[in-house]
Amino acid sequence: xxxxxxxxxxxxxxxxxxxxxxxxxxxxxxxxxxxxxxxxxxxxxxxxxxxxxxxxxxxxxxxxxxxxxxxxxxxxxxxxxxxxxxxxxxxxxxxxxxxxxxxxxxxxxxxxxxxxxxxxxxxxxxxxxxxxxxxxxxxxxxxxxxxxxxxxxxxxxxxxxxxxxxxxxxxxxxxxxxxxxxxxxxxxxxxxxxxxxxxxxxxxxxxxxxxxxxxxxxxxxxxxxxxxxxxxxxxxxxxxxxxxxxxxxxxxxxxxxxxxxxxxxxxxxxxxxxxxxxxxxxxxxxxxxxxxxxxxxxxxxxxxxxxxxxxxxxxxxxxxxxxxxxx
Amino acid sequence: xxxxxxxxxxxxxxxxxxxxxxxxxxxxxxxxxxxxxxxxxxxxxxxxxxxxxxxxxxxxxxxxxxxxxxxxxxxxxxxxxxxxxxxxxxxxxxxxxxxxxxxxxxxxxxxxxxxxxxxxxxxxxxxxxxxxxxxxxxxxxxxxxxxxxxxxxxxxxxxxxxxxxxxxxxxxxxxxxxxxxxxxxxxxxxxxxxxxxxxxxxxxxxxxxxxxxxxxxxxxxxxxxxxxxxxxxxxxxxxx
Numbered sequence: 001x002x003x004x005x006x007x008x009x010x011x012x013x014x015x016x017x018x019x020x021x022x023x024x025x026x027x028x029x030x031x032x033x034x035x036x037x038x039x040x041x042x043x044x045x046x047x048x049x050x051x052x053x054x055x056x057x058x059x060x061x062x063x064x065x066x067x068x069x070x071x072x073x074x075x076x077x078x079x080x081x082x083x084x085x086x087x088x089x090x091x092x093x094x095x096x097x098x099x100x101x102x103x104x105x106x107x108x109x110x111x112x113x114x115x116x117x118x119x120x121x122x123x124x125x126x127x128x129x130x131x132x133x134x135x136x137x138x139x140x141x142x143x144x145x146x147x148x149x150x151x152x153x154x155x156x157x158x159x160x161x162x163x164x165x166x167x168x169x170x171x172x173x174x175x176x177x178x179x180x181x182x183x184x185x186x187x188x189x190x191x192x193x194x195x196x197x198x199x200x201x202x203x204x205x206x207x208x209x210x211x212x213x214x215x216x217x218x219x220x221x222x223x224x225x226x227x228x229x230x231x232x233x234x235x236x237x238x239x240x241x242x243x244x245x246x247x248x249x250x251x252x253x254x255x256x257x258x259x260x261x262x263x264x265x266x267x268x269x270x271x272x273x274x275x276x277x278x279x280x281x282x283x284x285x286x287x288x289x290x291x292x293x294x295x296x297x298x299x300x301x302x303x304x305x306x307x308x309x310x311x312x313x314x315x316x317x318x319x320x321x322x323x324x325x326x327x
Numbered sequence: 328x329x330x331x332x333x334x335x336x337x338x339x340x341x342x343x344x345x346x347x348x349x350x351x352x353x354x355x356x357x358x359x360x361x362x363x364x365x366x367x368x369x370x371x372x373x374x375x376x377x378x379x380x381x382x383x384x385x386x387x388x389x390x391x392x393x394x395x396x397x398x399x400x401x402x403x404x405x406x407x408x409x410x411x412x413x414x415x416x417x418x419x420x421x422x423x424x425x426x427x428x429x430x431x432x433x434x435x436x437x438x439x440x441x442x443x444x445x446x447x448x449x450x451x452x453x454x455x456x457x458x459x460x461x462x463x464x465x466x467x468x469x470x471x472x473x474x475x476x477x478x479x480x481x482x483x484x485x486x487x488x489x490x491x492x493x494x495x496x497x498x499x500x501x502x503x504x505x506x507x508x509x510x511x512x513x514x515x516x517x518x519x520x521x522x523x524x525x526x527x528x529x530x531x532x533x534x535x536x537x538x539x540x541x542x543x544x545x546x547x548x549x550x551x552x553x554x555x556x557x558x559x560x561x562x563x564x565x566x567x
Contacts, residue, residue, distance in 0.1 A: 009393060012393070012396050013392060013396070015396075015399060016392070016395070016396045016398075016399055019398070019399050019402070020398075046395070049388070049389065049392060050392060053389040053392060054389070056385075056389070057385075058382035058383070058385045058386040058389075059378065059381060059382045059385060060385065061385030061386065061388050061389040062381035062382050062383075062384050062385025062386075062388070063381065063385070064385065064388075065352070065384060065385055065388045066352065066381065068348070069348045069349055069351075069352045072346065072348040072349075073346045073348055073349045083409055084409050084410075084411075088411075089408075089409070089410070089411035089413075089414050090411060090414045091411070092410045092411040092414075093410075093411030093412070093414035093415035093418060094411075094418075096410065096411070096415070097415070098415065098419060100407060100410060100411065100412050100415045101412075101415070101416075101460075103403065103406075103407055104403070104404070104407055104412060104455075104459060104460065106403075107400065107403060107455060108447075108450045108451075108455065108456075111450070112447055112450065115446075115447075134393060136448075137393055137396060137397075140397070140400070141396060141399055144399050144400050144402060144403050147403040148402050148403045148406060151403065151406045151407060151410070152406070155406065155409075155410050157406065157409060157410075161405075161406060161409060162402040162403070162405065162406045163402065164405075165401070165402070165404075165405025165406050165408065165409050166398075166399075166401040166402040166404075166405045168405060169401040169404065169405050169408075169454075169458075170398060170401055173398075175346070175348055176347075177395065177398055178348070178395055179347055179348065179351070180394050180395070181388060181391050181392065181394040181395045182347075182348060182351045182352070182388070183351060184387065184391040184394055185351075185355070185384050185385075185387035185388040185391060186333075186351045186354055186355050186384075187387075188383060188384070188386070188387030188390075189333075189355040189358055189359060189380060189383050189384055189387070190333065190358060192359075192362075192383050193330045193333070193358045193359060193361070193362040194330060194362065195330050195331065195333060195334065195358060198328060198330055198331055199331070199334075202331075229334055229337060229338065233508070234507070234508065234511055237508075237511060237512065237515065238515055241515060242519075246519055246521075250521070257516055257521045257523060258523045258524075258527040258528050258531055259531045261512040261513075261515070261516055261523070261528060262501065262509075262512065262528045262529070262531035262532045262535075263531060263532075263534075263535060265501065265508050265511075265512055266497075266498065266501060266532060266535045269497040269498065272493075272497065273490075273493060273494070273497070276341060276347070277337070277341075279347065280394070281493045282493070283347075284453060284454075285453040285457060285458075285489035285492070286486075286489070288453050288454060288457070288458045289453075289457070289458060289462055289482075289485040289486075289488070289489060290485075291482050291485060291486065292478075292482065293482075295344070296344075297341050297342075297344065299486075300482055300483065300485070300486030301486045301489045301490055301493075303486065304483070304486040304487045304489070304490040305490045305493065305494065307546060308490070308494060308539070308542050308543050308546050311542050312498075312535070312538060312539055312542055315535065315538045315542070316535055316538075319534050319535060319538070323531065323534065
């Protein structure tokens with residue numbers, strides 16, 4: 001792995017590692033947080049994973065994850081980094097006007113420009129590594145650093161402000177910050193153990209699939225339900241499609257496989273809208289927005305999504321029935 | 328059949344409202360141990376299986392670090408919040424007389440879904456857009472119309488701001504041919520001897536995308552009506 005140009009995930013992990021290490025140390029120094037040692041350990045372990053994960057070995061990383069779970073399970077505290085008051089913010093907002101939006105827009109702009117440059121120019125791949133297809137993420141992190149630099153020069157806050165402000169926001173997210181990564185790892189364990197095949201067998205055995213309509217309903221509802229449990233339509237897709245989609249809908253009834261695949265995945269997305277297992281979409285925003293019911297199984301975000309998800313699931317069933325079997 | 332115990336652990340964990348990190352780890356270990364269990368298995372076998380499961384989890388955890396990198400963005404967002412970004416977002420939207428919560432979120436839904444449809448999935452997101460801009464703008468639109476918001480409506484509006492980001496993303500991204508989910512569908516069908524073009528898959532995602540837009544447009548219109556009903560009477564009552 002090279003540490004010179006082009007920029008790659010290796011660089012991103014160093015930036016992430018240093019960032020979490022700084023948050024960890026600043027947490028330890030924050031006397032207002034009674035649980036500051038827990039915060040120190042949690043972000044410190046994550047920093048270790050980012051900086052040294054490639055050298056720890058699989059079992060070492062597993063033990064590290066176990067440590068994160070233990071610390072997160074005992075519970076993190078919430079620090080109170082020094083920040084501006086509500087009055088100061090209103091005054092600053094008035095003084096600086098809409099220019100305040102510019103640094104915020106630098107981030108997506110550079111993410112976009114970087115992605116396009118890698119794909120469509122000769123010099124793009126020299127700056128950002130095109131493989132493995134994480135160039136947008138690399139550009140996003142680069143854009144963040146540039147936005148921070150611009151904001152530091154323009155706003156002249158105390159030197160530690162970007163780290164302290166990030167710690168303030170990160171403390172409001174808490175242990176949920178690593179839940180998406182943990183769920184992705186659980187998915188990998190499920191694959192190794194063959195959970196998918198077992199669900200497929202069960203489905204094939206106990207669900208009536210005698211007519212096209214019944215099979216379409218079983219497939220779409222199964223996609224949504226399995227996604228609700230797994231938190232990820234990508235995990236549900238191979239299972240349900242191998243169990244019902246391909247053998248019944250495509251091979252037995254002659255449905256169009258492109259329709260079955262495309263609409264089936266979208267039926268799964270309806271499930272994603274309704275589950276706390278999809279942590280990065282449904283739990284993380286509840287924390288970021290300080291919703292009081294953030295830890296409930298059906299928090300405000302999920303409750304706002306269910307009335308769209310259910311009719312859309314029905315619509316997907318109808319669309320698949322009509323489009324996959326035109327005759 | 329025993330490997331399904333892991334799914335049971337996940338469901339039970341959520342019912343009991345245990346810490347999700349603990350639930351995930353417990354589910355992983357349960358699954359690995361259940362896969363190795365036979366009536367003849369001794370402690371030694373189970374210990375080996377436990378270590379192997381923890382290793383598999385650790386490998387996946389390390390491979391998926393990129394998922395957690397996104398938090399670096401908070402440095403920029405926090406810095407701008409400190410300088411009044413949310414306040415500015417609220418003030419800017421309050422000047423637009425036609426702005427309502429529903430209309431504002433609808434505009435963001437269109438932008439988010441349209442951007443995702445051409446592959447620009449990272450143009451939105453909860454840390455980057457919803458917390459610093461969309462949610463404060465939506466709250467600002469409501470405050471400009473109805474005055475200070477009760478907590479219930481404030482949190483309802485925030486929830487809808489987060490929901491719009493998800494719905495726009497999910498039902499826009501599959502229209503783009505090079506997105507992970509399309510490649511996953513194509514790859515899976517190919518493994519099973521069926522060749523489809525990514526373009527075909529993304530075309531068949533369009534009817535659902537339009538339906539999602541229509542349904543959520545209606546939802547946002549209903550949200551505006553609900554806010555009008557609950558808040559307008561309240562602010563009139565306060566004025567008189």
